[in-house]
Amino acid sequence: MADIAFLLLVFFLVTTEIDIDEGINVALPPWSDVPPPPVELNDKNTLTVLINSRNQLLVEEELDDVDNLRKRTIEFLSNNGQNPELSNSPQEAVVSFKGDVGTSYDTYIQVYNELRGAYNDLRNDLTRKKTNGRVARFSDLDRATRDSILIEEIKFALPIRLSEAEPTKLGK
């Protein structure tokens, strides 16, 4: 009996795979043949993040480390006009992000993860504040019930304005 079961077990081990069902969602901009007009953005409302083909990170024209990126992005986004060199408000703030064709995917994901993480952290903070600690995470708000208005409110207060440019072609 055990032999038969083992045989079946081995069969399943070999022919199946476990699904990884978690991912970082991104919405791509629609394609248009005309290049988009250069957006005039107030310089202090833009956080520029560049990665070169050697996986080095340049944040606002200074060399930086991935570990600092989340903190810096949060500072930049939640400034609300206090520091004259950072953004006026989260609605106006744009994080502009550009890699190089030679950048490794691992670095790219780490940087993207930190930038998204900054937005998520801020949204989570606001969620806790608005619900008086009832809900700890923005993603835990229930879309179907009374929270739906709150979700829209938070999305409006902290829109994710993460713009990604075509990578530069210096790496190859």
Next chain:
Amino acid sequence: MLGHFKRKKKAMPAISTASLPDIVFILLFFFMVATRMRETEIKVKSNLPKATEMEKLEKKDLLSYIYIGAPADGYQKEFGSAPRLQLNDRLATPEDVIDFVATEKAKMRPELQNAIIIAIKCDKEADLGILSDVKIELRKANALKVTYITLKENKKNR
């Protein structure tokens, strides 16, 4: 005198194997439930990066997978070692993505076709060049929802 207190060596009783089939069956059922059949053989390396900000993908029927990475060891002779992408079971070029999206959409119910999500499983070592080419083709194909499949990393203390 001492000899009197020496115990006789007892043989260890054999472990009963009567419950072995039950245990193996439980394992079997676990694997039957938690896994799905391999539909395609993955011909490229797919060593996924780690991240923390993932969301759970609820609707499996909307997902179509694109694999990106250097060809696996057995295929390097044939295809070289530059990163390639794999659509279904063959290696392809970014130009094939438009056709791939069209066929994947055709497989879905009409009301769901515009909600298609492209799940990208990209190798850590792959470069941004090929990924960016794929993304341009996806935009041309009007498949704008993309998700990067990543493994979970334990949150660092910051």
